[in-house]
Amino acid sequence: MTMVTARPRVAIVVFPGTWSERDFAHVASEVLGWEHRLVWHLEADLGACDAVVLPGGFAHGDHLRTGAIARFSPIMAAVTAFAAAGGPVIGSCNGFQILTEAGMLPGALMRNDHLEFRCDWQWLRVERPESAPAWLGELADGELIRLPVSHGEGRYVADPATLDELEASGRVVLRYADATGALAAEANPNGSERSIAGIVNAAGNVLGLMPHPERAAEAEVGGTDGLRIFRSLERWLQHRPASAERRL
Amino acid sequence: MRWLVEVHVALRQGISDPEGQTIGSALRSLGYGSVGNVRTGKLIRVPFEAEDSATAEAVVAEMCQRLLANPVMETASWDLRADEQQGAEEAVPS
Numbered sequence: 001m002t003m004v005t006a007r008p009r010v011a012i013v014v015f016p017g018t019w020s021e022r023d024f025a026h027v028a029s030e031v032l033g034w035e036h037r038l039v040w041h042l043e044a045d046l047g048a049c050d051a052v053v054l055p056g057g058f059a060h061g062d063h064l065r066t067g068a069i070a071r072f073s074p075i076m077a078a079v080t081a082f083a084a085a086g087g088p089v090i091g092s093c094n095g096f097q098i099l100t101e102a103g104m105l106p107g108a109l110m111r112n113d114h115l116e117f118r119c120d121w122q123w124l125r126v127e128r129p130e131s132a133p134a135w136l137g138e139l140a141d142g143e144l145i146r147l148p149v150s151h152g153e154g155r156y157v158a159d160p161a162t163l164d165e166l167e168a169s170g171r172v173v174l175r176y177a178d179a180t181g182a183l184a185a186e187a188n189p190n191g192s193e194r195s196i197a198g199i200v201n202a203a204g205n206v207l208g209l210m211p212h213p214e215r216a217a218e219a220e221v222g223g224t225d226g227l228r229i230f231r232s233l234e235r236w237l238q239h240r241p242a243s244a245e246r247r248l
Numbered sequence: 249m250r251w252l253v254e255v256h257v258a259l260r261q262g263i264s265d266p267e268g269q270t271i272g273s274a275l276r277s278l279g280y281g282s283v284g285n286v287r288t289g290k291l292i293r294v295p296f297e298a299e300d301s302a303t304a305e306a307v308v309a310e311m312c313q314r315l316l317a318n319p320v321m322e323t324a325s326w327d328l329r330a331d332e333q334q335g336a337e338e339a340v341p342s
Binding site: 064065068072100101106107108110111112113114115157158159191 | 263264266267270315316318320321
């Protein structure tokens with residue numbers, strides 16, 4: 001039996017232009033008491049870690065397409081290998097864009113339909129949290145959470161067959177909603193297809209979401225719903241099946 | 249030999265183009281009432297070297313597939329020609 005580390009260790013990947021890594025690091029060390037390491041994109045090794053974070057920002061200036069250049073950064077080979085071995089990976093905002101460009105999640109994120117940058121608190125409806133046990137294990141199907149969004153290119157698109165498949169397999173795990181949980185067009189901050197705010201890969205360990213859970217981890221900043229995502233990981237790491245233990 | 253390719257990246261049919269729509273309504277508001285469905289895209293000009301035209305075509309196709317266009321929402325087409333001025337493109341002031 002392998003000893004489970006008491007303090008989760010998270011690798012936070014930093015590309016040129018990433019801007020949310022300090023917020024994640026703050027939450028990891030100051031709020032959660034986790035160990036963390038900022039990993040520069042030119043590194044080839046994530047080091048010993050239990051989870052990987054791809055934070056928000058504008059990796060490589062978002063040139064060509066969001067995430068298009070970051071996908072080829074040397075560290076991405078290690079991130080892909082970590083994910084393929086079942087390791088939990090979360091990509092928020094620009095991190096979600098990178099995950100789609102890297103082919104680790106389906107679809108793409110495009111310019112908001114109203115062409116404006118949107119920075120605001122956003123209600124989200126949680127769906128099928130069991131599809132992403134490492135990240136949403138502490139959340140309930142159908143419940144509403146509130147997280148900040150902050151993006152200009154968050155419109156999730158995929159072809160209808162892919163969207164149908166994501167929904168049928170329970171891989172749409174977060175949708176933009178209003179305060180009542182309804183998926184009204186006015187509650188969709190970017191024009192995403194089917195109000196999709198977050199999806200998970202088929203194996204359930206790679207989560208991509210446009211909102212910023214790291215900006216909702218302390219009551220002082222307006223909410224703590226984001227913290228529940230990290231608490232889910234903590235709990236999952238304590239109880240993870242042997243097959244999912246870190247192998248790097 | 250040197251080649252110059254102009255890659256045109258366009259949004260796939262069915263992918264909405266809010267920027268194109270905005271440009272269209274701006275043109276119509278300027279009095280160009282007949283303006284229809286405006287679509288935006290990108291023009292990427294790439295000078296490079298390849299042995300012959302078949303190789304050059306294959307290299308461009310690979311560049312598009314690997315980086316220049318995202319097949320989820322974009323298509324790529326291109327005009328490839330021998331770059332007889334060899335580097336003159338880079339010397340042109342912007």
